[in-house]
Amino acid sequence: LAKTTQPISMDSYEGQEVNITCSHNNIATNDYITWYQQFPSQGPRFIIQGYKTKVTNEVASLFIPADRKSSTLSLPRVSLSDTAVYYCLVGGPYSGAGSYQLTFGKGTKLSVIP
Amino acid sequence: DGGITQSPKYLFRKEGQNVTLSCEQNLNHDAMYWYRQDPGQGLRLIYYSQIVNDFQKGDIAEGYSVSREKKESFPLTVTSAQKNPTAFYLCASSTVVGNEQFFGPGTRLTVL
Numbered sequence: 001l002a003k004t005t006q007p008i009s010m011d012s013y014e015g016q017e018v019n020i021t022c023s024h025n026n027i028a029t030n031d032y033i034t035w036y037q038q039f040p041s042q043g044p045r046f047i048i049q050g051y052k053t054k055v056t057n058e059v060a061s062l063f064i065p066a067d068r069k070s071s072t073l074s075l076p077r078v079s080l081s082d083t084a085v086y087y088c089l090v091g092g093p094y095s096g097a098g099s100y101q102l103t104f105g106k107g108t109k110l111s112v113i114p
Numbered sequence: 115d116g117g118i119t120q121s122p123k124y125l126f127r128k129e130g131q132n133v134t135l136s137c138e139q140n141l142n143h144d145a146m147y148w149y150r151q152d153p154g155q156g157l158r159l160i161y162y163s164q165i166v167n168d169f170q171k172g173d174i175a176e177g178y179s180v181s182r183e184k185k186e187s188f189p190l191t192v193t194s195a196q197k198n199p200t201a202f203y204l205c206a207s208s209t210v211v212g213n214e215q216f217f218g219p220g221t222r223l224t225v226l
Contacts, residue, residue, distance in 0.1 A: 032212070034214065036215075041202070041220065041222070042219060042220065043204050043206070043217025043218050043219055043220050044157070044204075044215075044217050045217070046214045046215065046216070049214060087156060087157070091212055092212055102147075102159050102162070102172070102212075104149075104156045104157045104158070104159075106155065106156040107156050
């Protein structure tokens with residue numbers, strides 16, 4: 001079971017780049033790494049997903065080293081509206097056999113300061 | 115609009131009563147999930163369903179039950195056997211288990 005570890009909280013000033021790292025030492029070969037954003041009293045929202053190296057979309061980048069034991073979510077030029085909890089999720093496609101292992105980290109609370 | 119809905123947003127029940135939380139999706143997704151979130155905590159998987167008429171226990175299934183009779187619907191029943199049912203409950207769906215999940219707005223259950 002791939003357990004994940006993230007910093008509990010981070011602070012950043014508006015306009016800065018923020019990097020949140022997630023450790024997943026027991027990641028399995030078929031596992032992907034997915035990041036979600038959650039605002040208070042709302043359901044999480046998908047940000048980005050990757051398997052290895054670097055993935056970039058319109059809102060974030062995801063860096064995954066060769067050993068895949070960690071990953072870093074990078075948010076460029078954060079604004080006040082990026083204040084939220086960010087979750088790292090490790091899991092792979094379900095083979096249909098046995099139970100599915102799906103592990104959310106405890107999340108990192110990002111506070112963006114004006 | 116395609117999406118996933120949960121109802122009601124707030125739910126109050128007396129201790130010892132069973133309660134059913136609704137989850138509906140019109141995204142044509144095969145997989146659906148139920149999570150529980152306690153204050154200041156992450157998400158914990160209760161049940162998931164890969165396809166109609168099939169569902170599997172997650173990490174904290176005790177005291178909960180589900181059904182998946184239709185592709186669009188995945189109701190969760192919180193039974194009286196659940197020791198601490200007060201929590202925020204989130205339903206999600208994805209094309210298949212393991213892919214990007216789309217979450218509903220959640221139901222906040224308070225047991226008095």
